[in-house]
Amino acid sequence: MPSAPTVLQLDQITKRFGSFTANDAVSLSLKKGEILALLGENGAGKTTLMNILFGHYVADEGTVSVADRSSGALTELPPGQPHAALEAGVGMVHQHFTLAENLSALDNILLGTEPLFSARSARAKGRARLVDLMQRSGLTVDLDARISTLSVGEKQRVEILKALYRDARVLVLDEPTAVLTPQESDTLFETLKTLAAEGLAIIFISHKLDEVIASSDRIAVLRLGKLVADQPTAGSTKLQLAELMVGQTVTLSSRPEQAAGRVLLTLQGASAGDGRAAIHDIDLALNSGEILGIAGVSGNGQATLARLLSGLEPLRKGSLTLEERDLGRTLHGQSARTMIEAGFARIPEDRHKDGIVGAMSIAENLAIETIRAPQNQRFGFLKFGAIAERARAAIKAYDIRCQGERAAARLLSGGNIQKIVLARTLEANPKVVLAAQPSRGLDVGATADVHRRLLDARARGAGVILISEDLDELMRLSDRIAVIHRGRLGPAEATETLDRSTLGLRMAGHDHAADAGEAA
Amino acid sequence: MIRFEPREPASLPRLILIPVAAALIALLLAALPISAAGVNVLEAYGLMGKGAFGSLFSFTEMLTRATPLILTGLAAALAFRAKLWNIGAEGQLYAGALAAVAVGTGWIDAPGVILLPLVVFAGALAGGAVMLGPTLLKTRLGVDEVVTTLLLNFVILLFVQMMLEGPMQDPMGMGWPQSEPILDQAILPKLMDRMRIHGGLIIALAAALAIHILLKRTVWGFEIRAVGENASAAAHAGLPVRATFIRVGLLSGALAGLAGVGEVAGLKGYLTADLSPGFGYSGIVVAMLAGLNPIGVVVAALFIASIFVGADSMSRATGVSNYLADLIVAMALISVLVSGLFLRFRIKFIRPHAAAASTQAASQETK
Numbered sequence: 001m002p003s004a005p006t007v008l009q010l011d012q013i014t015k016r017f018g019s020f021t022a023n024d025a026v027s028l029s030l031k032k033g034e035i036l037a038l039l040g041e042n043g044a045g046k047t048t049l050m051n052i053l054f055g056h057y058v059a060d061e062g063t064v065s066v067a068d069r070s071s072g073a074l075t076e077l078p079p080g081q082p083h084a085a086l087e088a089g090v091g092m093v094h095q096h097f098t099l100a101e102n103l104s105a106l107d108n109i110l111l112g113t114e115p116l117f118s119a120r121s122a123r124a125k126g127r128a129r130l131v132d133l134m135q136r137s138g139l140t141v142d143l144d145a146r147i148s149t150l151s152v153g154e155k156q157r158v159e160i161l162k163a164l165y166r167d168a169r170v171l172v173l174d175e176p177t178a179v180l181t182p183q184e185s186d187t188l189f190e191t192l193k194t195l196a197a198e199g200l201a202i203i204f205i206s207h208k209l210d211e212v213i214a215s216s217d218r219i220a221v222l223r224l225g226k227l228v229a230d231q232p233t234a235g236s237t238k239l240q241l242a243e244l245m246v247g248q249t250v251t252l253s254s255r256p257e258q259a260a261g262r263v264l265l266t267l268q269g270a271s272a273g274d275g276r277a278a279i280h281d282i283d284l285a286l287n288s289g290e291i292l293g294i295a296g297v298s299g300n301g302q303a304t305l306a307r308l309l310s311g312l313e314p315l316r317k318g319s320l321t322l323e324e325r326d327l328g329r330t331l332h333g334q335s336a337r338t339m340i341e342a343g344f345a346r347i348p349e350d351r352h353k354d355g356i357v358g359a360m361s362i363a364e365n366l367a368i369e370t371i372r373a374p375q376n377q378r379f380g381f382l383k384f385g386a387i388a389e390r391a392r393a394a395i396k397a398y399d400i401r402c403q404g405e406r407a408a409a410r411l412l413s414g415g416n417i418q419k420i421v422l423a424r425t426l427e428a429n430p431k432v433v434l435a436a437q438p439s440r441g442l443d444v445g446a447t448a449d450v451h452r453r454l455l456d457a458r459a460r461g462a463g464v465i466l467i468s469e470d471l472d473e474l475m476r477l478s479d480r481i482a483v484i485h486r487g488r489l490g491p492a493e494a495t496e497t498l499d500r501s502t503l504g505l506r507m508a509g510h511d512h513a514a515d516a517g518e519a520a
Numbered sequence: 521m522i523r524f525e526p527r528e529p530a531s532l533p534r535l536i537l538i539p540v541a542a543a544l545i546a547l548l549l550a551a552l553p554i555s556a557a558g559v560n561v562l563e564a565y566g567l568m569g570k571g572a573f574g575s576l577f578s579f580t581e582m583l584t585r586a587t588p589l590i591l592t593g594l595a596a597a598l599a600f601r602a603k604l605w606n607i608g609a610e611g612q613l614y615a616g617a618l619a620a621v622a623v624g625t626g627w628i629d630a631p632g633v634i635l636l637p638l639v640v641f642a643g644a645l646a647g648g649a650v651m652l653g654p655t656l657l658k659t660r661l662g663v664d665e666v667v668t669t670l671l672l673n674f675v676i677l678l679f680v681q682m683m684l685e686g687p688m689q690d691p692m693g694m695g696w697p698q699s700e701p702i703l704d705q706a707i708l709p710k711l712m713d714r715m716r717i718h719g720g721l722i723i724a725l726a727a728a729l730a731i732h733i734l735l736k737r738t739v740w741g742f743e744i745r746a747v748g749e750n751a752s753a754a755a756h757a758g759l760p761v762r763a764t765f766i767r768v769g770l771l772s773g774a775l776a777g778l779a780g781v782g783e784v785a786g787l788k789g790y791l792t793a794d795l796s797p798g799f800g801y802s803g804i805v806v807a808m809l810a811g812l813n814p815i816g817v818v819v820a821a822l823f824i825a826s827i828f829v830g831a832d833s834m835s836r837a838t839g840v841s842n843y844l845a846d847l848i849v850a851m852a853l854i855s856v857l858v859s860g861l862f863l864r865f866r867i868k869f870i871r872p873h874a875a876a877a878s879t880q881a882a883s884q885e886t887k
Contacts, residue, residue, distance in 0.1 A: 310756060337758035346756070354756040359749040368746060368757040377739045384737075 004031040005067060007201045008053075008090075008170050009074050013062035015048055022048040024225040025062070030170065035192060035202045037216035037233070039209075041245050041443035042414070045225040046205045050172050054092050055082040066090060066170065091163025095174040097155050099147045106130070106143040109162045126165070133164055136198065138191055152297075153184040160191075164200075171195070173204040177211055181297050182471060182504035189215040207245070207444075209238045210472065223247050246444045255455060255477055261288035264463040265432050269318035270328070273304035279487045281318065286432065286463040291454065292492055293478030294467040297507050301487035302467045303349060306436040309465065310346040311339035322432065340369055345430035345457075347421055349437045349467075351414065355421045358410025362402055363391035365409045366424045394423040399449075415446025422453050433457050433464040439473060451477060471500055485509045538862065539809050539816075542855035543823060549855075550848045557840045564834050571833025572826035578833065580717040584787065586818075586825035588613070588796070590724035591779035592803025593810065593817040594731050595647075599772035600812050601735065602748040604655065604765055608669030609776035610800025611676035612647035616777025617784045618680055619646030621688065621699045621791040624706040624784075632705030639706045640723070640781050647777020648770040650676065655769030659762040673800065681793045690790065699791040708786035720782025725818065727775060732814040744768055776800060805853045824849055 008030040015023040022045045030036055040046045051057045053064055058080040065074040066088040078084050099108050106127060114122045127143065134140050139157045147155060156176065163171055173192075177185040192202055192215065206212050212219060212233075219236055221229040221244040229244045265286040272279050279301040286292050296302055307313040308320070313333060320328035322342055330338050339346065348354035356365045367376050367387045376387055391405035398419045402412055409420060418438065426433070435454055439447040454464050454477060468474050474481055475495055482492035483506035490506055551561045572582045592609040599606035606612075624639040650672060657663035684697040692700075708719035735741035746754040747764045755761045779799055784791050806824055810816030831845030 311758070312755060334755060334761065336756055337760075340758045348756055353750070354753050357746045357750040357753050360746060364742065364746075368742075368754075368759070371739055371742055371759070380739050381737055382739060382742060 004033055005072055006030065006074065007032050007067040009065040010049070010053065011063045011065065013049060013052055013059045013064070015045075015052060015057060015059050021225050023052070023059070026222070026225070026227045027062075028220055028227065028230065030201045030203065032169075032201055033196050033199050034218060035196050035204070035216045037212040037219045038203055038205045038222065039207065039212055039219055039241060039245060040222035041207065041445075042441055043224075043443070044222040044245070046222055047174060048225075049222070050092065050174060050203070050205065053085065053172065054090060055080055055085040069169075086166060089167055089169035091160075091166060091168030091171045093156065093159040093163060093171070093173045093176060095176075095178060097159055099155060099158060101148040102146065104144050104146055105141050105150070105158045105161075108147060108158055109143075109165050113166065130161065130165060133161060137161075137164065138194055139164075152179045153181075153187070156180070156188065157191075164195075168200070170201045170203070173202070175205055175207075177206065177208065179298060181507045182500050183508060185211060208470075208472070209241050212241065213238065221245055242444055248445075255291070255479070256459070258289055258459065258479075260290040260479060261461060264288045264323060265465075266321045267318065268321075270308070270315060270320060271317040272308045272313045272315055273301070273487075277301060277304045277487070279304045279308070279484075279489070282489045284482070284489060284492070286465060288431070288461045288463050289458055290479040291458050291464040291466050291477050293474035293481040293495070294465065294484055294489070295471060295474050295481055295503050295507060296467075296469070296484035298469055300484050302436065302484055304487070305484070305489075306346075306349060306434060306467055309339070309344065309432075309434045310348065311335035311337070311344070340428075343428075343431035345425035345428065345433045345462075347418075347425060347433070347435040347438050349440070351417050351421055352410075356409040356417055359408055361406045362395065362400065362409050362412070362420060363388050363405040365420050366391045366394050366405075369424055370428070394420075394427065398423040413446075415442050415449070418442060418446060418450060422450065426453060426457055429460070430457070430462055433462050434467075435464060436467045437469065438466070439468075439470065447473075471503060474503075475500070483507055535811060538859040539811065539820070539856055542809070542859050543852050545855045546848050546852035549851045550844060553844065553847065554840060557838075559838045559840050564838055564840060567834040567837050568827070568830030570830075572830035577715065578829065580712060580715040582822070582826050582829045583721055584716050584718070585829050586821045587718070587720045587724050587782050587786070588779040588799040589802055589806050589821035589825055590728060590818055591720075591775050591782065592799050593806030593821050594724075594727055594803075594814060595772045595775035595779070596804045596807035597810060597812045597814060597817050598731055598735075598744075598775065599768055600748075600807060602744045602765060602768040603751070604658070604748075604768050604772070605666045606651060606654075606669050606769070606772045606776075607666055607804065608651065608654065608672050608773075608800070609779070609803045610796060610798065611669070611673035612650045612773045612776035613780040613783070613796055613800050614676050614680050615650045615773075616643035616647040616780030617791050617795055618683065618688075618780070619643050619777070620781045620784050621702060624702040625700040625790075626703055629703075630705075635703065635706040636708070636785075639702070639785055640778070643777045643781030643785075644774035645777070647780065648774040650777075651769040651773025652766070655766050659765050677793065680791070684791065684793055688791075697793060701790045702785055706785060707789065708782065716787060718782065718786030720778075720786035723778060723782060727778065728814045728818050731771075731775075735814065740764075740767060776803070779803075802849065805849055808853060809856050824852075827852075 006029050010026060010028040013023050013026045014021070026049055038046050048057060052059045055077065064077045066077055067073065068075045069089065077088055109130060110123065110126045130143060139161055141154050141157050141161065147158065150158070160171065176188060180188060189211065196202055213236060216233045219229065219231055219233050219241065220227060221241065223245060263285050267282050267284040270279065270282040282305065294302060304313060308315065311331060314331050315328040318328065319326060327338065327342055352358065357368065370376055376383055388405055395402065395405060400416050400419045400423065402416060409417065433454065438450045442450065454466065458464055466474065466478055478495050480492040481495055481498055481503065483490045483503060485507060486509065547565065554561050554564045571578055573579055592613060595609045595612065596606060620639045620643040623642040624635065628635060628638065654665045654668035654672065657668055658665045681697065684699060688699050690698050690700045711717045711719065711721065735744060743759050743764045746759055747761050751761055783795050788795065802824060806817055806820045809820035809823065827848050828845045831842045834840060835842035
C-alpha cells in the first residue's frame with residue numbers, strides 16, 4: 001500500500017541502560033492499514049523500542065511521531081508520557097495482560113475512560129459502541145463476564161477491544177501468540193487482518209518465524225539493538241530471517257533416524273498434585289533412544305508432571321516404574337535425590353527459580369546435584385580443586401560464556417544458565433532426560449544448542465521427555481507426541497502421523513476425549 | 521527524583537566500608553541527643569573510648585561484654601544464612617544458662633575435667649532443644665519461625681523465673697530469686713588475674729572460627745548457603761532442605777545456649793532472671809552489622825560491646841543516660857540496613873520531567 005499515509009514514525013531512536021545500548025539509532029515507519037512484524041532474539045531491543053513508543057521509557061536520542069487525528073500531519077509525541085501516546089491513538093497489548101480479574105470485561109474496557117460524574121449514561125453509550133466495534137472487528141466477548149472466568153484468548157480480545165475503544169490507530173502486540181493454541185493464534189491473525197483492512201496500523205512482536213511470514217506485510221528485524229532489516233514479507237524465508245536475527249549462519253538441528261529401544265520408564269494411572277494443575281490417570285511409556293514430546297497449552301498439568309518426574313511431587317495414585325524398579329512408592333515430595341540417583345536428568349521449567357542458586361558460583365552450581373558424591377567431598381569437606389577443575393572442563397565443553405568458574409551464576413544470561421543446567425545433568429549420562437520448556441526465553445543460538453544436547457542424549461540411548469508449548473520445537477525433535485489437556489494425557493503417536501491442526505485441536509480439548517476413550 | 525539502579529555484586533572493600541560508615545553515621549546521629557543533654561560531644565565520645573579501651577580493666581570488661589554477643593551474633597548469623605529467622609536467641613541463652621546451672625550446682629558431683637565439659641554441653645544442648653521445636657514446626661507445618669521463636673523468649677524467661685522462685689531457688693540466697701552457685705570445679709577458668717574476662721571468650725572465638733569453616737569449606741555449609749539463597753533450587757537439586765533447616769536450628773540454638781553458659785559459668789557463677797540485658801536481641805544487630813559473616817560477627821560484637829561499656833562509663837562521668845548506648849546501637853542497625861540498599865543499588869538523581877518514565881524503567885530492570 002504505497003499510497004497509504006504514514007501514521008507512525010520512529011526516528012533514530014537510541015536508548016542506553018548504563019553501558020548497554022538497547023536501541024541504537026532505530027528508525028521505523030508504519031503506514032495506515034499495515035501489519036509490521038518486529039522480529040528479534042531476546043534482548044534484541046524489541047520490547048524497549050515499544051516501551052519508548054508507548055512512553056514508558058524516554059529515549060536518549062530520537063523522536064516518536066504520530067499522525068495528527070485531524071490533519072494527518074506527523075506530530076512529535078512528548079517523551080515519557082504514556083498518556084500522550086494513548087491520546088494520539090497508540091494502543092498496546094502487553095504479553096502479560098493488564099486486566100482487573102474481578103471486574104467484568106465491560107468494566108475493564110471502560111475503566112479510565114468514563115467521566116467522573118454521570119458514569120451511568122456513559123456506560124450505556126460505551127456498551128453500544130463496543131457492540132458495534134465487536135461486530136465490525138469480529139472480536140466477540142461476553143461483555144458482562146468476569147475476566148477471571150475468561151480463557152486466555154478471550155482476555156486477549158478484551159485487551160484489543162480496550163485499545164480499539166480508545167480509538168487506537170496504531171496497535172502494538174507484544175508476543176501475542178505466546179499463550180495461545182495454534183487455532184487461537186490463527187483466529188487472532190485473521191482478526192488482525194480484518195482490523196488492518198479497516199485502516200488500523202499494527203505492530204506485533206514475535207520470534208516465531210512461521211507466524212511472522214504468514215501474517216505480516218512487512219518485517220523489521222532487530223539485532224543487538226540495531227535495525228538490521230526492514231523488508232516486505234513477500235520473498236522472505238525462514239532461514240534468511242533466522243540468520244538476520246542471529247547474525248550468523250543457523251543450522252536447525254533435525255532428528256536423525258533412529259530405532260527406539262526397550263521401554264525405560266512407565267507411568268500407569270499416575271495422578272499427582274491437586275486443584276487445577278493436577279494430573280489424572282496418566283499412562284505413558286518412554287523408550288530408550290527416543291524423544292517423547294508432551295504438547296499442551298500452558299497450565300494444563302505439565303508443571304505437575306514435571307515436578308513428579310523431578311521427585312518434587314508425590315504420586316497420589318498409580319505407578320512410576322524405571323526399568324522394572326518401582327520408584328513411585330518412594331516418592332514423597334522431597335525426593336529429587338532419589339530421582340537423580342535413579343538416573344534422571346531434570347531440566348526445570350523455571351531455570352532461575354529451580355535451576356540455579358544465583359548467588360552461588362558457577363562451579364558450585366555445576367556441582368550442586370553431586371555435592372555429596374566422593375568426587376566432590378571427603379569427610380564432609382569440599383574438594384575445591386576438583387570442583388573447580390571439573391567446572392572449568394564443563395565451561396569449555398558446554399561453551400558457557402562467563403568470567404570464570406567463580407563468577408556468581410546469576411550474572412549469566414538465560415542461555416548460559418541453561419547451559420549450566422545441561423552440563424550438570426547430562427554429564428552424568430542419565431537414563432531419562434526430563435526437559436520442561438527447555439528453550440523458553442532463549443535466543444535462536446541457545447535454543448539450537450539445547451536441541452543439539454537433547455538429540456545427543458537420544459543418540460546415546462537416553463529417553464527424553466520434552467514438555468513444550470512450542471509446536472515447531474516438538475515436531476522437529478520428538479519421535480512421538482502426546483497432548484496434555486486438563487491434566488489428562490492423550491496417547492503418544494508418531495510425529496509423522498500428526499499435523500499442527502490435529503495437535504492444536506487436541507490442545508484445545510477437542511477429539512482428545514474420544515481418543516482416550518472416555519467422556520470429558 | 522531518585523532512581524535505584526541495581527549494581528553488580530558488591531566488592532569486598534565496599535562490603536567492609538559500608539558497615540564502618542554505618543557505625544560512624546550512628547555516632548554522628550547520636551551526637552544530637554548528647555549535645556541536647558548539654559554535654560560536649562567530643563568529650564563524651566572521648567570518655568566512651570576511654571571507658572572501653574582506656575585501661576587493661578576497661579578493655580577486658582569490653583571483651584567480657586563481647587563474649588555473649590559473639591555467640592548470640594553467630595546464632596543469628598548462621599540461622600539467617602539459611603533464611604531461618606531465629607529471633608529467639610534470648611530465650612535460648614536462658615535455656616542454656618538454666619541447663620548449665622542444673623548440671624553444675626551439685627546435681628552431679630564430678631571432677632572439673634568431666635563436669636565442666638558436661639556443663640558446657642548441657643547448655644548447648646538446651647539451647648538447641650529450644651530451637652528444635654520452631655524448626656520442626658516450620659519444616660513440617662510451615663509455621664512462621666519468627667513468631668514461634670520470638671514468643672518462646674517470653675515463655676522461657678517466665679519458666680526460668682518460676683524455677684528460680686521454686687525448685688531451683690538457692691536456700692542460702694535469703695529469699696532472692698537466684699539459683700545455687702555453680703560448683704568451683706565447673707566454673708570456666710579466668711583468663712587474667714583480678715579481671716572478669718573468662719574462658720567463654722575462647723569458646724566464642726573458637727565457635728566463630730568453626731562456623732566460618734563450616735560455611736566455607738564443608739558440604740553442610742554448602743547446603744546451608746544453597747538452601748538460604750534459593751530453597752526451591754536446592755530442593756530441585758536434591759539437597760536435604762529439611763535436614764539442613766534442622767541442623768541449622770540446632771546449631772543456632774546451641775550457640776545461643778553457649779552464650780548463657782558463659783554468663784553463668786564464666787561471669788556470674790549463679791543464675792538470676794536478669795542475667796542478660798538483651799544479648800539475644802543485640803546478637804541480631806551484631807549479625808546484621810557483620811553482614812552475616814562469622815568473622816565479621818567478632819568485629820561487630822567488639823564494636824557493640826565497646827559502645828555499651830563505653831556508654832556506661834561516660835554516663836557515670838557526665839550524667840548522660842546510658843540508654844544512649846541503646847540509641848547508638850539502634851542507629852547503627854538502621855544505618856546498616858539502609859546501607860544494604862546502597863550495596864545492592866546505585867542511586868541516581870534525575871531531572872523531574874523524565875521521572876515517571878525512569879521509575880518505570882528501574883522497576884522493570886529490577887525484575
